[in-house]
Amino acid sequence: MSQARIVYLNGDFLPFAEARVPIMDRGFLFADGIYEVSAVLDGRLVDNEAHLARLDRSLGEIDIRNPHSLSEWVALQTDLVARNGLSEGLVYMQVTRGVYERDFAYPPADTAPTVMMFTQAKAVAKNPLAESGAKVITVPDLRWKRRDIKSVALLAQVLAKQQAAAAGVAEAWMVEDDAVTEGSSSTAFIITKGGTLVTRPLSTALLPGITRQAVLRLAAETGLTLEERLFGVAEAKDAAEAFYTSASAFVMPVVAIDGHVVGEGRPGAHTRRLRELYLGMARESV
Amino acid sequence: MSQARIVYLNGDFLPFAEARVPIMDRGFLFADGIYEVSAVLDGRLVDNEAHLARLDRSLGEIDIRNPHSLSEWVALQTDLVARNGLSEGLVYMQVTRGVYERDFAYPPADTAPTVMMFTQAKAVAKNPLAESGAKVITVPDLRWKRRDIKSVALLAQVLAKQQAAAAGVAEAWMVEDDAVTEGSSSTAFIITKGGTLVTRPLSTALLPGITRQAVLRLAAETGLTLEERLFGVAEAKDAAEAFYTSASAFVMPVVAIDGHVVGEGRPGAHTRRLRELYLGMARESV
Numbered sequence: 417m418s419q420a421r422i423v424y425l426n427g428d429f430l431p432f433a434e435a436r437v438p439i440m441d442r443g444f445l446f447a448d449g450i451y452e453v454s455a456v457l458d459g460r461l462v463d464n465e466a467h468l469a470r471l472d473r474s475l476g477e478i479d480i481r482n483p484h485s486l487s488e489w490v491a492l493q494t495d496l497v498a499r500n501g502l503s504e505g506l507v508y509m510q511v512t513r514g515v516y517e518r519d520f521a522y523p524p525a526d527t528a529p530t531v532m533m534f535t536q537a538k539a540v541a542k543n544p545l546a547e548s549g550a551k552v553i554t555v556p557d558l559r560w561k562r563r564d565i566k567s568v569a570l571l572a573q574v575l576a577k578q579q580a581a582a583a584g585v586a587e588a589w590m591v592e593d594d595a596v597t598e599g600s601s602s603t604a605f606i607i608t609k610g611g612t613l614v615t616r617p618l619s620t621a622l623l624p625g626i627t628r629q630a631v632l633r634l635a636a637e638t639g640l641t642l643e644e645r646l647f648g649v650a651e652a653k654d655a656a657e658a659f660y661t662s663a664s665a666f667v668m669p670v671v672a673i674d675g676h677v678v679g680e681g682r683p684g685a686h687t688r689r690l691r692e693l694y695l696g697m698a699r700e701s702v
Numbered sequence: 703m704s705q706a707r708i709v710y711l712n713g714d715f716l717p718f719a720e721a722r723v724p725i726m727d728r729g730f731l732f733a734d735g736i737y738e739v740s741a742v743l744d745g746r747l748v749d750n751e752a753h754l755a756r757l758d759r760s761l762g763e764i765d766i767r768n769p770h771s772l773s774e775w776v777a778l779q780t781d782l783v784a785r786n787g788l789s790e791g792l793v794y795m796q797v798t799r800g801v802y803e804r805d806f807a808y809p810p811a812d813t814a815p816t817v818m819m820f821t822q823a824k825a826v827a828k829n830p831l832a833e834s835g836a837k838v839i840t841v842p843d844l845r846w847k848r849r850d851i852k853s854v855a856l857l858a859q860v861l862a863k864q865q866a867a868a869a870g871v872a873e874a875w876m877v878e879d880d881a882v883t884e885g886s887s888s889t890a891f892i893i894t895k896g897g898t899l900v901t902r903p904l905s906t907a908l909l910p911g912i913t914r915q916a917v918l919r920l921a922a923e924t925g926l927t928l929e930e931r932l933f934g935v936a937e938a939k940d941a942a943e944a945f946y947t948s949a950s951a952f953v954m955p956v957v958a959i960d961g962h963v964v965g966e967g968r969p970g971a972h973t974r975r976l977r978e979l980y981l982g983m984a985r986e987s988v
Contacts, residue, residue: 572846
């Protein structure tokens with residue numbers, strides 16, 4: 417795009433190069449902030465109200481007031497998508513506890529949160545990786561205990577994703593006590609040879625995935641049996657199909673885990689069907 | 703001070719209000735960075751080489767190249783202290799993986815790290831809290847598993863310190879599996895009624911405290927018996943003395959834990975002696 421990239425920062429739409437935050441921003445000093453990502457398809461936001469509801473919940477869990485109502489958020493997102501002429505990709509939103517002299521405890525309650533948004537153009541629907549299927553490796557889960565909060569304290573996830581990149585694969589599945597907890601930026605699923613869709617139940621130990629929720633809804637409609645429980649690495653390698661979900665990967669087939677071929681080594685029939693159903697739902701989003 | 707505050711950012715000494723980082727800084731997006739804090743006493747840096755060695759080690763653990771040699775760091779710190787006319791307080795240093803389009807995996811290896819430093823004036827030696835003694839509460843330890851890395855992914859510590867602030871006390875001691883792991887920004891110690899100084903041994907589960915190390919050295923010289931092991935909350939409440947250490951608190955007596963009075967409810971004799979010895983050592987730092 418020749419169009420100049422525009423980002424949103426604290427009330428202003430700015431040229432990308434001008435968007436800077438003070439060094440005393442608590443996002444920069446303490447990872448004291450929350451983020452969300454909504455996909456954009458055909459210029460429209462996908463399952464966006466669920467993302468904004470999760471943003472509101474995450475902010476509440478760490479006592480940051482949500483600086484915008486749902487309709488204000490949608491108006492800002494829509495404006496940003498339009499200003500960037502974005503038809504396919506994602507909108508990233510971040511809210512931090514704001515700018516104040518460095519001290520661990522919260523600053524005064526009237527400190528204004530920092531609000532930042534940008535877009536990224538990306539082939540989220542016509543993603544070639546979804547055709548070939550993704551390979552994943554497993555890594556130890558180093559994260560903190562409140563994984564239900566979508567905070568910017570992402571160093572453990574960065575290290576996991578980098579291990580995947582170094583291994584030449586798309587994603588790292590994190591493992592704790594022999595069970596697969598989550599992908600570094602996705603939710604992990606398997607489909608057993610008996611035809612049961614398995615993913616772990618919600619708790620403070622994982623992010624309540626928006627795409628996860630949509631896929632569980634769609635899977636129930638197709639008649640797949642659902643089982644919400646932990647699964648191990650050995651069970652995943654032995655599964656008929658595997659996949660992961662996220663706001664930008666949608667439903668991504670997994671064809672190898674730690675070099676072990678899953679199923680027939682290509683995207684499974686159930687997984688392809690779930691991706692199609694998800695894309696259908698996404699395109700119907702208003 | 704009427705003197706304008708000056709901070710350091712990527713090669714420049716800037717007025718505080720002008721020091722900003724791009725929104726794509728990985729410190730702001732991912733907590734993908736490391737920090738250190740050195741105390742300043744009589745205008746001189748305290749135990750500074752040990753802090754710079756730990757900075758180097760932390761950076762290495764997450765594959766960020768240290769942008770400066772030891773002597774370059776010291777020159778920058780000294781310059782910053784002088785420009786701010788700082789005689790007592792601290793120097794804060796932060797290095798992030800730099801600025802690059804958002805993606806979890808590392809950016810190209812030639813991406814320049816972000817280097818930022820500021821000073822804070824603070825009564826670190828003549829701290830009234832050291833006279834009265836500090837109260838602490840205990841909170842669950844929510845942190846990640848690589849606590850030996852001094853990263854800016856500090857949200858768990860922020861939440862812990864805020865609980866302390868809300869309870870009207872100075873520090874929160876974090877607890878996991880019934881043992882005291884660390885303070886939210888300090889190392890925890892007790893002295894048993896039998897006269898043994900107890901603190902947990904180094905591992906990936908705690909920060910290798912620079913002040914901790916100095917205090918263990920000084921304690922050995924005074925003839926106190928040392929024991930490096932975990933201790934529980936009940937044992938701490940029943941201890942003869944308790945204290946915590948950090949680069950800015952030095953040796954801080956603890957006089958109450960969760961409202962339970964420790965010892966005689968005032969700074970203990972061993973603790974006061976260790977604080978004096980530490981201050982003596984600090985003032986001799988060059």
